[in-house]
Amino acid sequence: MGESLVITSGKGGVGKTTATANIGAALAMMNQKVVLVDADIGLRNLDVVMGLENRIVYDLVDVVEGFCKLKQALIKDKRVEGLHLLPAAQTREKTAVTPEQMKNLVGQLKEEFDYVIVDCPAGIEQGFRNAVAGADRAIVITTPDVSSVRDADRVIGLLESSGFERPLLIVNRIKPKMVDRGDMMDIGDILDVLAIDLVGVVPEDEAILVSTNRGEPAVFNGSSRAGQAFRNIARRLRGEEVPFMNLAEVQGLWGRLRKFVGLE
């Protein structure tokens, strides 16, 4: 029996889909059987980010409505063993599925897979309720700005009232230089307000944009710092103790030398 996770944020554009794709891929790279479920019916994206759009035949709504078997709708990722996607329907709306149906679906997937990761749509309406329905754990993702943190707080409240005891937090797109200058909320400020456990901090990384457009999760790219951060998150979700990465920009040879000599 596997575990189901929902990745949610309230606000749109903070990186739910990117995080779902990358954490899923990272877990699969650790030899886990993973299925990613796109719950954003009508505005599907996860298939695009995964580069699997052209292989969709059936989708989540088809499964729920009984037009196909669950196995038929699952798309296997060729790059890494054990990674699967259950795409959302694009021509339907969030109301095409009920929370009970999602719960059943996720329950079925849990029997087959080690990790079921649900990509939640933005907002707090039916799409959100569908996405969280079958989840055992919730991961809330936010960026270091006040409106995103505010929405995350709202979502944490909703999660807590629907029985999630301790949602986990990912802070995405942090820019260490701006934090140093005091122009960006730092992790401490965010944790002060949200008061939940931090599972990862992902630095802003241009490689993410490139990988999203190419349909290749950044975790496949060994040199991407964001990819490294997502790999660390996957390890922490597996229960490993992984220290948080040093977010300071990688210094040049001179910088390291000066530090070594004690000038800084």
Next chain:
Amino acid sequence: MSEKQDVIFTGTKDGLYLVLNDRQDLNVLKEKIRSHLEKSEFFFHGAQVILDVGAMNLDTDEILDIQNAVFSPYGLKIKKVVHGERGGALRRRASSPLVPGALGSASQIQAAGSYRSQSSSRVSESYASGSEAETNSQTQRLVPKPGLTDRLMDSERKEALYREVSRKLLEGARTQTPASAPAGRPVSESGPRVSESGERVEGPRPVVETLLYRGTVRSGQRVYHPGNLVILGDVNPGGLVQAGGDIVVMGALRGVAHAGAGGDVDSAIYALKLEPTQIRIANVIGRPPEGEERGPWKGPETARLKDGAIIIEAMDNTR
């Protein structure tokens, strides 16, 4: 009026409104309430009851008896006892619809807690304003009723009586005699308040109990309690805490807090870290000064009303 129902239950936003036929025998009434509650036990559980006794003159013990013998087994609580204002309107199908807040304005008889002792001058003052309000509403609605003149002349005495009853109900003390007991906290307001936004705020709301809320009040969440409210956690931006009395936040207050929501200008807000989006006390709204960097933590602070303005003080200066 002979065919009128003996007990009528109506739901209001203040609680359960129960109209009794004042010509019926009290024991018969009690039995009827009981059988009514029996049928709908689960539905009413936990409700607060506004008991409309019409022209009946019930004494302390009779009301206590109704509470203990009839309501308590079903988890109901008498919130206040009133005289016929709503019942009259209901039975006679008065032409003017009942506006929200009319309950509060028509009667000052409320379940007053005794958590804060008040000077006697204050007490009599509020009684005077209270009976005036009652007079007004009664002349509007209840003129045809027999025995009205007695009630009017008596209203002050009776009010003291009901206040006493309420206090006893709260304390659960049945031994004290009404004469020797101190009056409960007076209701210093005489009707529904209109907040600055023009919204009608529910009328007199004496502080009855304190609610302990464990956990963080997050964005989009609202915690309301008619009495005092203690939050064991933070109040985040976008969160709202409201209380009829004082509010204590054992954490950071970053959202909106409204103390004295029923109009009690003596209410205050206490927080270990006071960084609110907005503070409201009674019908005064305040917000932190704009463009001011919030400095380092200054310790626990309190917000209260002074001469109609909200002032913030360090907590140790408040004694």
